Amino acid sequence: MRQDCVALDSGDELSALRERFAVPDGVIYLDGNSLGALPRHVPARLREVVDGEWGNGLIRSWNDAGWIDAPRRTGARIARLIGATAAEVVVADSTSVNLFKLLVAALRLNPGRNVILTQHGNFPTDLYVAQGVAELLGAELRRAGPNHDAVLAALDDRVGVLALSHVDYRTGLINPMRRFNAAAHAAGALTLWDLCHSAGAIDVELDDAEADFAVGCGYKYLNGGPGAPAFAFVARRHHDRFRQPIAGWFGHAQPFAFADDYTPASGIDRVQCGTPPMLSLLALESALDAFDGVDLAALRRKSRALGDLFIRLVDETLGPFGFAVASPRDGQVRGSQVSLTHPQGHAVMQALIERGIIGDFRAPDILRFGFAPLYVRFVDVFDAVEAIGEIMGSGEWSQPRFLVRKAVT
Amino acid sequence: MRQDCVALDSGDELSALRERFAVPDGVIYLDGNSLGALPRHVPARLREVVDGEWGNGLIRSWNDAGWIDAPRRTGARIARLIGATAAEVVVADSTSVNLFKLLVAALRLNPGRNVILTQHGNFPTDLYVAQGVAELLGAELRRAGPNHDAVLAALDDRVGVLALSHVDYRTGLINPMRRFNAAAHAAGALTLWDLCHSAGAIDVELDDAEADFAVGCGYKYLNGGPGAPAFAFVARRHHDRFRQPIAGWFGHAQPFAFADDYTPASGIDRVQCGTPPMLSLLALESALDAFDGVDLAALRRKSRALGDLFIRLVDETLGPFGFAVASPRDGQVRGSQVSLTHPQGHAVMQALIERGIIGDFRAPDILRFGFAPLYVRFVDVFDAVEAIGEIMGSGEWSQPRFLVRKAVT
Numbered sequence: 001m002r003q004d005c006v007a008l009d010s011g012d013e014l015s016a017l018r019e020r021f022a023v024p025d026g027v028i029y030l031d032g033n034s035l036g037a038l039p040r041h042v043p044a045r046l047r048e049v050v051d052g053e054w055g056n057g058l059i060r061s062w063n064d065a066g067w068i069d070a071p072r073r074t075g076a077r078i079a080r081l082i083g084a085t086a087a088e089v090v091v092a093d094s095t096s097v098n099l100f101k102l103l104v105a106a107l108r109l110n111p112g113r114n115v116i117l118t119q120h121g122n123f124p125t126d127l128y129v130a131q132g133v134a135e136l137l138g139a140e141l142r143r144a145g146p147n148h149d150a151v152l153a154a155l156d157d158r159v160g161v162l163a164l165s166h167v168d169y170r171t172g173l174i175n176p177m178r179r180f181n182a183a184a185h186a187a188g189a190l191t192l193w194d195l196c197h198s199a200g201a202i203d204v205e206l207d208d209a210e211a212d213f214a215v216g217c218g219y220k221y222l223n224g225g226p227g228a229p230a231f232a233f234v235a236r237r238h239h240d241r242f243r244q245p246i247a248g249w250f251g252h253a254q255p256f257a258f259a260d261d262y263t264p265a266s267g268i269d270r271v272q273c274g275t276p277p278m279l280s281l282l283a284l285e286s287a288l289d290a291f292d293g294v295d296l297a298a299l300r301r302k303s304r305a306l307g308d309l310f311i312r313l314v315d316e317t318l319g320p321f322g323f324a325v326a327s328p329r330d331g332q333v334r335g336s337q338v339s340l341t342h343p344q345g346h347a348v349m350q351a352l353i354e355r356g357i358i359g360d361f362r363a364p365d366i367l368r369f370g371f372a373p374l375y376v377r378f379v380d381v382f383d384a385v386e387a388i389g390e391i392m393g394s395g396e397w398s399q400p401r402f403l404v405r406k407a408v409t
Numbered sequence: 410m411r412q413d414c415v416a417l418d419s420g421d422e423l424s425a426l427r428e429r430f431a432v433p434d435g436v437i438y439l440d441g442n443s444l445g446a447l448p449r450h451v452p453a454r455l456r457e458v459v460d461g462e463w464g465n466g467l468i469r470s471w472n473d474a475g476w477i478d479a480p481r482r483t484g485a486r487i488a489r490l491i492g493a494t495a496a497e498v499v500v501a502d503s504t505s506v507n508l509f510k511l512l513v514a515a516l517r518l519n520p521g522r523n524v525i526l527t528q529h530g531n532f533p534t535d536l537y538v539a540q541g542v543a544e545l546l547g548a549e550l551r552r553a554g555p556n557h558d559a560v561l562a563a564l565d566d567r568v569g570v571l572a573l574s575h576v577d578y579r580t581g582l583i584n585p586m587r588r589f590n591a592a593a594h595a596a597g598a599l600t601l602w603d604l605c606h607s608a609g610a611i612d613v614e615l616d617d618a619e620a621d622f623a624v625g626c627g628y629k630y631l632n633g634g635p636g637a638p639a640f641a642f643v644a645r646r647h648h649d650r651f652r653q654p655i656a657g658w659f660g661h662a663q664p665f666a667f668a669d670d671y672t673p674a675s676g677i678d679r680v681q682c683g684t685p686p687m688l689s690l691l692a693l694e695s696a697l698d699a700f701d702g703v704d705l706a707a708l709r710r711k712s713r714a715l716g717d718l719f720i721r722l723v724d725e726t727l728g729p730f731g732f733a734v735a736s737p738r739d740g741q742v743r744g745s746q747v748s749l750t751h752p753q754g755h756a757v758m759q760a761l762i763e764r765g766i767i768g769d770f771r772a773p774d775i776l777r778f779g780f781a782p783l784y785v786r787f788v789d790v791f792d793a794v795e796a797i798g799e800i801m802g803s804g805e806w807s808q809p810r811f812l813v814r815k816a817v818t
Contacts, residue, residue: 094683096657132656247541248505274503280686
């Protein structure tokens with residue numbers, strides 16, 4: 001059985017990509033959906049940035065090292081991964097701040113409509129930020145669903161923006177972007193997609209699916225490092241008219257003219273606000289090299305194959321232990337993760353992590369396993385499921401130290 | 410004359426601090442008010458963060474390396490530099506985003522008043538963000554001054570918040586914080602201070618002066634690296650009631666409970682929004698070691714002495730060349746910079762930079778020289794003024810390549 005997985009890795013057209021990452025020895029890393037692994041070339045690039053560009057170049061590096069263009073340059077590279085054009089994507093701020101900016105921008109483009117429609121079970125920060133916007137502007141936050149028909153049924157002529165995650169962070173279920181965009185537009189609403197759990201792992205076709213706005217983080221499947229800055233997408237058809245509310249100088253048409261009045265930059269640049277955190281941003285830019293030359297269709301095929309294998313092995317070997325598969329079994333509607341539920345899920349995950357098999361836990365009972373197709377191997381999937389079986393069979397999970405809850409897992 | 414300056418450095422109680430910085434050979438760096446120099450120990454710390462905490466620790470480092478506490482930990486260290494308590498300061502986002510959050514928070518604390526009062530010539534992003542908030546909330550942006558009495562005269566019973574820079578970025582003039590806070594409070598307004606050009610260089614006494622809110626950047630006198638995250642201060646008396654509008658998960662009372670509804674964290678933590686850019690944040694935290702054991706009163710004395718010396722040398726040696734001192738001659742009301750005006754200021758600054766003497770230029774005609782007291786020497790001041798004299802006397806500034814404008818200077 002394990003030999004079959006070794007063979008799958010040998011035959012994997014993407015297997016060489018793992019060499020681009022510094023996955024530590026003795027670790028099976030199935031949490032790239034929470035924090036991507038370190039691309040091997042990033043440390044050298046950061047040394048150059050810190051010692052050379054900051055230390056020696058100092059303020060001159062804004063021009064000479066091209067810092068000033070990094071938000072657009074990095075956005076352009078992400079654009080290829082999410083089915084957008086270079087002019088439609090910029091890197092700025094965090095996902096939460098970008099959600100805020102683009103929710104307000106969407107409502108402003110749709111005057112007379114003051115409902116933000118989202119989905120029960122959307123990622124918390126998406127719900128919280130929407131709640132904050134609703135409170136600030138006297139709008140209404142409507143949480144529908146979670147099933148697709150319930151969301152569609154809630155689309156009425158008061159909805160200004162439909163704000164959804166592309167992939168559910170708990171279950172990995174993919175929301176049908178094209179279908180939801182079409183329904184929203186037919187109802188007169190705009191759409192805002194959170195791509196945190198899809199960009200870099202599954203196919204995203206923002207322009208083709210006619211999305212209006214999107215955001216996503218740089219630190220999951222894009223491997224940009226902890227808290228890497230986020231990206232924002234605005235469809236070109238809105239570029240002339242959209243206005244986001246945080247009018248910082250980096251979104252000004254001429255930031256270094258130091259004019260008294262705010263004139264928004266043209267196009268996507270007006271999503272920028274303050275001076276970007278350059279070390280984190282340049283780490284993200286460098287990390288994107290890991291996608292150089294990668295066929296995105298092949299990436300998606302591998303992502304599905306890893307998930308399919310995981311589910312098959314769970315079914316075959318973990319039957320007696322009370323796990324349930326919380327993710328879609330149909331790989332076509334499943335993102336690059338598989339979630340299991342188990343009443344002792346937290347302790348089981350702690351025991352796994354102690355063995356160097358790293359997934360994560362989400363309350364109340366979800367064990368998440370992410371399969372970042374750039375560096376996860378088929379044999380990793382095999383070893384992970386085998387370890388779960390051992391932990392359950394031996395009672396290893398029930399040791400007191402695994403029963404303590406930590407702040408973050 | 411130069412020998413006198415060498416002697417001043419020998420007698421300087423802070424002279425050893427320069428060793429904490431990697432100022433490049435052949436460079437006289439007078440732009441620490443725009444981007445602070447690289448503290449010598451930061452590269453090693455960043456290697457540890459990247460290779461060790463990200464590369465090997467991976468997601469576990471949120472707990473094991475204490476990433477989750479870095480915003481508060483770093484805020485607490487900044488608190489000492491700005492006369493605040495540790496519980497009142499947190500690091501988050503950019504200055505622009507924090508201005509937005511705290512302007513809205515201040516207006517919300519002062520219902521029935523909808524004027525944001527600021528000052529002509531305030532830093533552009535402060536003006537722009539205030540303009541954005543006014544537009545969003547139907548408030549009014551009132552720009553008074555620039556002189557102090559005009560600002561005070563504009564404080565009426567419609568003003569909800571008085572938002573000013575502590576130090577004017579063009580001239581270095583210090584706004585009298587205590588006096589403005591008292592006047593604002595007497596008029597029923599709250600205050601929001603931008604400390605970008607004061608924190609880390611001059612004395613700031615937020616609590617003693619009874620400030621309500623403050624923000625500031627991490628990358629000028631705090632030396633946190635390009636675009637380092639910003640800090641935010643909220644006076645403890647407002648902690649129970651203030652609400653900022655960008656309700657991201659890092660400002661939630663229990664971010665990892667993944668609840669559906671937003672419950673703000675207690676106190677200053679609710680200023681946080683999204684996942685912070687950890688590489689940039691940990692660089693800032695590390696950079697603050699450069700202030701370890703530093704007597705802030707001595708720092709301020711040196712900052713004034715450097716500026717006084719610069720002005721004296723300019724008066725004595727640059728008379729024929731048409732410069733004017735745009736900064737206060739009284740060191741007591743001058744921040745840690747001296748600005749000169751000159752019709753050919755941009756070209757003169759380019760010529761200086763080519764000689765490795767780095768200040769910056771601000772339209773239309775201002776040459777700014779910042780004196781970061783942690784690493785600038787008296788002899789640097791002497792050499793810089795001498796170089797200006799040479800550039801002017803020889804006509805060196807008029808070479809065609811110096812007449813080209815770049816995006817950022």
